Amino acid sequence: MPRRPFSRLWDHVTKLPQNQIETTPHPASAILTAMFGIVSEQNNDQVQANLNAGQPPKTSPASTTVASTSKCTSATGLPFHTCCEYIWQKCHDNKDESFYLSQADKVFTREAARSNSKIIPLHCQILTSVDDPYFRALLRECNQVYQFPGRDEVSERIIPQMYEVALLKLKDELKNVEYAALTGDGWTSRAADHYMTLTVHYLKDWTMQVRVLQTLKAKVSQTGNNIAAEIKECLTEFSLEAKVDVMTTDNARAMVNATKAAGIKLSLNCFAHTLNLSTQKVMHVPTVSSMLAIMRPPITYFRNSYLAKVVLKEKQVALGKPNHTLILDCKTRWNSSYLMVERFVEQYPAVVAASLKERIKKKDSFKRQQKCSDKDVEKMECFLDLMKLPYIITVTMSSEKRPTSGQVLPMLHKLEQHLADKEEDDKFTKDIKSSIREDLSARYREAERREFLEEATALDPRFKGSAVVPMDVWDRLTNRIEVSESHMSTVLKNTEPDKAVPVPVPHENSDDDTTPVKKPRLSAMEEIFEDEDDDVVAYVETALPLRLRIQQEMLLFRALPKMKSSDDVLAFWQGKVDELPLLSRHAKKYLIVPGTSVPSERIFSTAGDIVSAERARLDPDSVNMLLFLNKNT
Structure with a gap:
């Protein structure tokens, strides 16, 4: 085979004339970064001298990032054509070609793998795409160096590794969560396999976070006890046993019973599903x-x-x-x-x-x-x-990013007013109103659910003065916050380590040190009022009882002006952390609870794209990992 006159590197970069300067970023910047690193302006002259002497520039420690400048400069801080000239000279002499090509191979492989880590979680049919011959031919045309992974490598190595990393990251994030809420629902695939999805809702820096915990295939009959066992196992795996008080589900009796059997205090019915019924x-x-x-x-x-x-x-x-x-x-x-x-x-x-x-x-x-x-x-x-x-x-x-549990009762009240009979209504109108009104009259009448929704509405600054908020709700909230804060202080005292008593250490040669301590020199004002300064006693305000502090915050919150229905509730409470610390901390319990199980329903739309007609036999573990990566990364 005849020898190539130039290096294969020039299949990816272009040599420009000596005096011409490029004005746009060049795709070979990543290659130059790996070869030369990032060189600041301070050592630019030294790098130029090394280039003139035929020595490669020294790599900067920050060589893993690609610099972007307004002028055409490469990752070294030099004009791009200067670096290309140096590469061309070294490769044309056939001396260090293998070194530069190996560096280029590493850069291309690393950049392609980094792109795969972004594409795979979002691609619902990545296993089909990697085997597509036309797709692989396109990649070979774009980059002949990079070897694209096959189906087995993606399904058996890449996806499980990415799943483990994302799973550990979510577990670490949930360790610092104070309160969390769940939603759950079931879904049947094209192959008649039943899956149950659990999602978690929590606040991170006063921003609503929604994450998928698991989508597992049911191996036994989905009775209340079997579903409860799956929920318990999920709570234990993610360390959420003591953090979840409410779970939102549909109106299926098995899901309601499973929530209680799993140790979750309250099962809240999906309002959208209830309204649809x-x-x-x-x-x-x-x-x-x-x-x-x-x-x-x-x-x-x-x-x-x-x-x-x-x-x-x-x-x-x-x-x-x-x-x-x-x-x-x-x-x-x-x-x-x-x-x-x-x-x-x-x-x-x-x-x-x-x-x-x-x-x-x-x-x-x-x-x-x-x-x-x-x-x-x-x-x-x-x-x-x-x-x-x-x-x-x-x-x-x-909605997925805004609190909705405090909206249930106000919207239900609006609906009742809308469905009230009027004198001008004809028979067709009355029949429609009565059919909805009779069914809704039996909903949300359980004392525990009603109290929770009343408290969530009271702590929503948009609806705190609504007609659905009774006066006794403020006393209930005061009692709940008092119990919660007392329990929290008790836990902190029990978990706080005993403080070690400091032991005085004698100074070296203390017996021989007889030098008197020199008093600091007083100023003129201190000499005049020295006798009175010694009698100054600092005034310390006595801390108010916990219940009184809660009541004061309640009165202050109720006196604040009402917010518009379109205002951001999370932004309101974030701004009141210093002014209303007890209320804002307790409000998180209600803000994170969704009024519907739509987040779980939304997962099924993506699951339908993954478990398509052509891939109805996809392994359930792969379904769980792909859905987890798609929604959490």
Whole structure:
């Protein structure tokens, strides 16, 4: 094989003329960093002298970072073309080519591995991608040096190592957490395997943190006791036994029983799921079900027929309607019936105009469609007015980064007011209101849950003056804080090590040292008032009893102006740490508790992308690790 005239290094870098200076960062900066390090301006002259003498520059200790400057300078602080000239001279002589190429290989490998550590956690189908021949061919074109890992290496070495690192990091972070809350829910994959996901919620520097603890495949029947054993094992693994008081779940009886059996004090029902169960009662009202039955056939026709889609788009453009597709409801999807009616009313003029086209009318499948009357449209509009508030509440409660447990009772109160009967209501409206109201009347009536939600609402500065906050809640909070602070002080006293009594050490040659101690010289003012200065006694304020301090903070908090509903509650309490230390510490218990189990539900969307139809047999341990990395890194 003929010898190459130049080094392979020039496949990755470009040699510029002697007097030309590059003005943009060059991709070879990382290579130069590994070879030369970062050289400051102070030793720039020395590096230039070494280059002229044919000696490689000395590497700086900070050679692991890439410097970026406004001028075209390499990682050494020298003009890039100067370093390239030096590399070219050394490689052209075929003396040190192996050294520079080995350094380049290390840089490329390290940078590629660092990129993989960012891509793998976020890529839901990384195991499929690494085996894709077109993807691997693309990588070879981009970088012929780097050997991309295969499927076995990714699944058996890289992902487990990344999982262990992220797991230890989360465990260390949870050790410093004072209070935490859980959410949990179950999910069934395409292969009919049942998984249960647990997420943890806590505050870090007054910022809400949501992390996935585990997504484990169920090996036994998911009864209350079996689920409780899984929850206990998870709490023990992450050292959360004494930090979790509340767990938010759906309304399944097994999950509620498992929470209590696991030693968690309170099981809070998901408000969004509860509201969805109540609104589902509306669909069984005869007038509502007949209204929806009229809508579904034409919606299905316009969604499945290519010709109908084309005609509908033409009419949307002609009538100035948004180019939206009609929506078909799904029983298990929250608010899907509301969205279906909303979209149908929005596109109703375009649907009617498209139905009048001869190309559509002559179709036998369309002739069987039941026509919608103006009275049906009026019912749809009334349905939207009544169901809009439940829809907005569901969307609001699905927030992940803001406290929501204090919003449950105020929103429930708003909903009760919205569903109250009015004189002008017709039978269709009254039937819808009564169906939701009767179902909600039995919700959140348990004393323990109601008290917790009342206390969470009272400590929310947006709703502390709400009608759902009774007057006795402030006495309950005072008692709870007093008990909590007393218990905390007792624990600190028991865990505090005994202070060692200092033993005086005699000074060397103390017996022989007879030099009198020299008194400091007094100033003129000190000489005049020396007798009075000796009689000064420092005034020490007596500490108030704990209960009185709590009551004072309560009065101060209640006197503060009410916040807007859009204000940040966490920012409020962060700013009151010094002014209200007892209340702010106790408020964390309520701020971290989510009002819905949506965080766990959100995990299932990602799980569906990972356990796809082509990868339905993915190992459950791999599913757990991929979900953990995807949500926690």
